[in-house]
Amino acid sequence: MKKLGLILLIMVVSLVLSLNTTVASATDKQNNDTALSEEDMNSILKEKGYNESDINSASLDTKKKLVESGEKAEYEVEMVETYTSLDGNTYEVTEENEDKINKLRQNDLDSMSVNQSKMFSTSCVGLGCGFEGGKSDGTWSANTFVSKGRTLSNEYEYTFMTDFNWSSNVVANFTDTIATAWERDFTAVANTEGGYHYYIAPYGMEVMPVPNLESDIYGLKAKFNIAGQKDAGGISQTLRVPKSSTGTTSSLVGAYAHPYSPVEIGFSIGPASITNKEFWGDKWTWRVNVTIGE
CATH class of the missing domain: 1.20.5 (Single alpha-helices involved in coiled-coils or other helix-helix interfaces)
Structure with a gap:
């Protein structure tokens, strides 16, 4: 038994x-079966108010976050590129002087025997081709997305996502730095900061950790060890702003630094400001003007 x-x-x-x-x-x-395809996400993002140029410039990781967020906030983006030469002079890059700056940059690279595949041109070949809310400079592009979140009793919530993308291999691959700073009327929601980093290798996509994700009272920054492949990455944070600011414009400031030598760029963050010590390389800064309200 x-x-x-x-x-x-x-x-x-x-x-x-x-x-x-x-x-x-x-x-x-x-x-x-219920996982969304990228085509499905693109359709949802259109319904949320994102235009075709927004969608084309967003990474797959950011699209997933935007799908999970609210509608697109009302905002505009203004971007400036600068190049700091070997002799320590900083130049703002414009359409008028772009060719001249390209030659200066290449001369500096040649003098230091740096094999640099990232050449800038007015023709767009990056993820950001044709988008209005960011910048594409040859093989590099960046954008900041802002989505609406919850409406609380006295506050609005917004989530920003700041992306960068290299559409081809970067030979001068050291440590790049990205940051976003906000004005005093924004308050960061604790434990909502995030980041991602991956690159496309010959055998497929390789997901990388995001080292040194640093939160500040007025901003968020991260350092990325560029793999030298087709790198993409970004940072994100949820913010709150009082309803008393309804109808006003408040700003987020983004910055991205790409050095041509093995130095780490120390971004200092203040209210809607990002500063750093002089370094040899490229830097892009952009201001995102957000209209506060439902």
């Missing part, structure tokens, strides 16, 4: 395990 009881117990346990496996498999299949 004891032996028969043991056999029955083993049969019952086996049946339970089999049922659990079947349920788990069905659940996994259901999750896979």
Whole structure:
């Protein structure tokens, strides 16, 4: 009898395990079936108010976050590029002087024997081609997205996502730095900061950790060890602003630094400001003017 009881117990346990496996498999299949394709996400983002240029410039990681967020906030983006030469002079890059700055940059690189594949041109070849809310400079592009969040009793919530993308290999690959700062009327929501980093290698996508994600009372910054491949990354944070600011414009400031030597750029963050010590390389800064309200 004891032996028969043991056999029955083993049969019952086996049946339970089999049922659990079947349920788990069905659940996994259901999750896979309901996963959104990129085309689905693009359609949802259009409904949320993002235009085609926004969608084209967003990474897949950012699209997933935007789909989970609210509608697109009302905002405009203004961007400036500067180049600091080997002799310590800083130049603002414009359409009028772009060719001249490109030659100066290349001369500096040649004099230091730096093999640099990232050449800038007025033709757009990056993810950001044609988008209005950011900047594409040859193989580099960046953008900041702002989505509406919850409406609380006395505050509005917004989430920003600041992206960068290299559409081709970067040979002068050291440590790049990205940051976003906000004005005093914004308050960061604790534990909502985030970041991502990946690159496209010959064998596929390689997900990288985001080192040194640093929160500040007025901003968020991160340092990325550029892999030298087709790198992409970004940072994000949820902010709150009082309803008393309804109808006014408040700013976020973004910055991205790409050095041509193995130095780490120390961004200092203040209210809607990002400063740094002089370094040899490229820097982009942009201001995102957000109209506060529902």
